[in-house]
Amino acid sequence: MKTQRYNAKRRNKADGYTMSYNHLSLQEGHYINTSLKKGMSLSQIARDLERSQSTISREVNRNKDKHKLVKLTAEITKKIDKYHRREWGPEQIVGRLASEGIIKLHHETVYQYILADKKAGGDLYTHLRHQGKSYRKRYGTTGSRSGIPNRRDIDERPEAANNRTRIGDWEADTMIENKHKGALATLDERKSKLRLALPVSRKSAEEVTHAITQMLEPIKEVVLSITFDNGKEFAAHEVIASILGCETYFAKPYHSWERGQNENANGLLRQYFPKSRQLNDVEVVEVLDAIDKLNSRPRKCLGYKTPYEAFEELTGITKEKIFEGYALMT
DSSP: OOOOOOSOEEEETTTTEEEEOSOOOHHHHHHHHHHHHTTOOHHHHHHHHTOOHHHHHHHHHHHTTTOOOOOOOHHHHHHHHHHHTTTOOHHHHHHHHHHTTSOOOOHHHHHHHHHHHHHTTOOGGGGOOOOSOOOOSOSSOOOOGGGSTTOOBGGGSOHHHHTTOSSOEEEEEEEEOTTOOSEEEEEEETTTOOEEEEEESSOOHHHHHHHHHHHHGGGGGGOOEEEEOSOGGGTTHHHHHHHHTOEEEEOOTTOGGGGHHHHHHHHHHTTTSOTTSOGGGOOHHHHHHHHHHHHTSOBGGGTTBOHHHHHHHHHOOOHHHHTHHHHTTO
């Protein structure tokens, strides 16, 4: 069982495998739990997951008091069913249940409930998102600095934008499919985690500029800055800045982590639009439905509020107002 690792690695000479220092995924945690029940040793589990034995040991010790059997009442399972059918993950479900004062559960309890439902012939498992998949690949062309007039580097972006201490700083990108037929123009607000997206038939500066202004013009009072990657589809950033009254910045070439939120959100959107799906025939309503589901998921970093709830709390802008630009295109 292999896992994706994005940060520093080193070679463990004693065990003979590569290990990393990032957090374990939900599926890795589940694999550890089920393997221990089968009597497997920590060293064998570590080899299977390509992790250090100390990482596995820490995870076991951290969770040893969390896996006590909890009786799930009909009321609780009804809530779990409802939230999971919205494509919420087990961690999001338990966080929301705790924030609502209903019950405190470990995400493994929810995971086991979903697997039990599968064994009984249920379909809850079909709503589980794939874990451990890499989405670090850039979805736009990098272009060159010379192809983008009056490009301002991300180093010039205000600290308030870097630290997410204010609302209104956005990240933009394009998401393509295997045959490069059509694309999705995507936007993410850094503080509230709100995601917007629109399909474009071509990844041209003209079409992408139109899509971005279409999405943001109804709420331009909360558009202070947009940070782009270096794709030539963003060459008309000055037009966007003029229409929206905002500042524009560009990440350094090949530094996709400087727009990490947008890159990660693109990965979530792949759940609905995999690379095998041609995007030139995607309807606006399909994209709207997908981002509505993403914005309706509670987020741990938001105290298990949804991006919709966080954005409205910070700006007073409702979901209906957010999508005024979409109404003109559907």
